Amino acid sequence: MTDATPGRRADDESARRSVVAVWRIESARIVATLTRMVGDFGLAEDLAQDALVDALAQWPVDGVPKNPGAWLTAVAKRKAIDGWRRRERYDDRLAAIAHDLADEQQRAADAPPWDPDAIDDDVLRLVFVACHPVLSREARVALTLRVVGGLTTEEIARAFLVPTSTVQQRIVRAKKALADAGVGFEVPDREEFPQRLGTVLGVLYLIFNEGYAASSGDDWMRPELSREALRLARVLAGLVPREPEVHGLVALMELTAARFPARLDRDGEPILLADQDRTRWDRSAITRGRTALQRADALGRGRGPYALQAAIAEQHDVAASVDDTDWNAIVAIYDALLRLAPSPVVELNRAVAVSMASGAAAGLDLVDALAGDRRLALSHLLPSVRGELLARLGRDDEARAEFEQAADRTENARERAVLLAKATARR
Incomplete structure (x- = not known):
C-alpha cells in the first residue's frame, strides 16, 4: 500500500528520481538487513535489486510510499520467502529464523547492559563484507560503491572509465569469492579489527583520490566520486566514533574537498594550487574538516597517517x-608521516615542501635522491616535480625535458595538457 491519492498517477520522472535517491540513501541498510535475514550476501543484494525493479515499475503508477526504504525491504523479504517456498524449504527456513530469534532474545537477556567496545550495526558489517581482504582491490571498490554507496554498475563504470560489463563481472566474481570463502556477516574480532578497518579506510581513500585526481581519461577530476567516498567515510565515523583514524580520514577528505570549487575553470581546465582563488574555497568544509581532526586528537591516541595528511x-x-x-610546519608533519607510513610518494611530497621552505635547490637534491626508486619508475610524479624545481632554478632546457617525460607517462588527458603547456613555456 502507498499513501498516494487514489486515481492520481505520479509523474514518471519524479518517481524515478525518488527511487534513485532512496536507493542511494537506503541501499546499504536494506542489503545489510536482508543479509542478516537470509544469511547470504549475494542473495541479499539480488533480492534488493529485484525490489528496486518493482519500485521502478510501481512508484510511477501508485506514488512514492511514505516510508520508501521500509517498502523496499518488505518487498525484498517477501521475495525471499517466496523463493524459500518454491524450493520447498519454507517451513524449515522459518523454523531456523524463529530459532535464531529465540537465541538473540536469550543473548540479549544474558548480555551486560552496555559494552563500549561492542559494534552491533548491520551497515558496519556490510562495510566489512564489501572490503574483505579475500577480494581484490578493484572488487572491493566496486562492491563498496555498489552495495554500500548505492551506485549503479553504470555509474561505477563511468567513474572509473571501464565498460559496464567489467564492473558487473567484478561484482559477480566478488560475490562468488565471498561465498566460496564462507565470509560471515560479521565484524571481525577485536584483535583483527585495526587491520580490517585499515582495509576499509584504504578503499574509501582510493575512491576519494580517484575523484580528486583522475588516473586516466579526459577529466582532471571526478568530484562526484570524491563526494561519495566522503559520504561513506562520514557514515563510518558515526558507526565507530572512537576510532581516531576514521575521523582523520573524514578530516582529510573535507579539507581537500574544500578546494574543489577553485580547482577548475569554466572550461574544465585545471587550476593549480598557486593560482587558485582562495575566496572560492568552501569554508564550511574547512570548518568540518578541522572539527573532525579535533575529534581524532581528542581520543588521545596520537595522529595516524590519515590525520597527519589532514594536518597538512x-x-x-x-x-x-x-x-x-x-612550509616548515608542513615539512615537520611529513617527517612524522614518513616515520609512520614511509613511501616514495610521501618523500616526493616532502621534497616539494622543503623546496618551498628552504629553496628549490634543497628540494631538487631530495628529488634526485629518489631517481633510482623503482616504485616511481613509471610514474609521472617524479619528472613533474623535478621539472618544477628545475624551472624555478632557471634550468629551462632540463625542465622542458622533464615536463615532456611526465606528459608521456600520465594517462590523464587534462594533466598531459598542463604538462605539455609547461614544457612549451620553457622553449
Whole structure:
C-alpha cells in the first residue's frame, strides 16, 4: 500500500528520481538487513535489486510510499520467502529464523547492559563484507560503491572509465569469492579489527583520490566520486566514533574537498594550487574538516597517517596564499608521516615542501635522491616535480625535458595538457 491519492498517477520522472535517491540513501541498510535475514550476501543484494525493479515499475503508477526504504525491504523479504517456498524449504527456513530469534532474545537477556567496545550495526558489517581482504582491490571498490554507496554498475563504470560489463563481472566474481570463502556477516574480532578497518579506510581513500585526481581519461577530476567516498567515510565515523583514524580520514577528505570549487575553470581546465582563488574555497568544509581532526586528537591516541595528511591539508587551507603557508610546519608533519607510513610518494611530497621552505635547490637534491626508486619508475610524479624545481632554478632546457617525460607517462588527458603547456613555456 502507498499513501498516494487514489486515481492520481505520479509523474514518471519524479518517481524515478525518488527511487534513485532512496536507493542511494537506503541501499546499504536494506542489503545489510536482508543479509542478516537470509544469511547470504549475494542473495541479499539480488533480492534488493529485484525490489528496486518493482519500485521502478510501481512508484510511477501508485506514488512514492511514505516510508520508501521500509517498502523496499518488505518487498525484498517477501521475495525471499517466496523463493524459500518454491524450493520447498519454507517451513524449515522459518523454523531456523524463529530459532535464531529465540537465541538473540536469550543473548540479549544474558548480555551486560552496555559494552563500549561492542559494534552491533548491520551497515558496519556490510562495510566489512564489501572490503574483505579475500577480494581484490578493484572488487572491493566496486562492491563498496555498489552495495554500500548505492551506485549503479553504470555509474561505477563511468567513474572509473571501464565498460559496464567489467564492473558487473567484478561484482559477480566478488560475490562468488565471498561465498566460496564462507565470509560471515560479521565484524571481525577485536584483535583483527585495526587491520580490517585499515582495509576499509584504504578503499574509501582510493575512491576519494580517484575523484580528486583522475588516473586516466579526459577529466582532471571526478568530484562526484570524491563526494561519495566522503559520504561513506562520514557514515563510518558515526558507526565507530572512537576510532581516531576514521575521523582523520573524514578530516582529510573535507579539507581537500574544500578546494574543489577553485580547482577548475569554466572550461574544465585545471587550476593549480598557486593560482587558485582562495575566496572560492568552501569554508564550511574547512570548518568540518578541522572539527573532525579535533575529534581524532581528542581520543588521545596520537595522529595516524590519515590525520597527519589532514594536518597538512589544514595548513594549506588556513593560509592566505602559497607564500603565507607555514612550509616548515608542513615539512615537520611529513617527517612524522614518513616515520609512520614511509613511501616514495610521501618523500616526493616532502621534497616539494622543503623546496618551498628552504629553496628549490634543497628540494631538487631530495628529488634526485629518489631517481633510482623503482616504485616511481613509471610514474609521472617524479619528472613533474623535478621539472618544477628545475624551472624555478632557471634550468629551462632540463625542465622542458622533464615536463615532456611526465606528459608521456600520465594517462590523464587534462594533466598531459598542463604538462605539455609547461614544457612549451620553457622553449
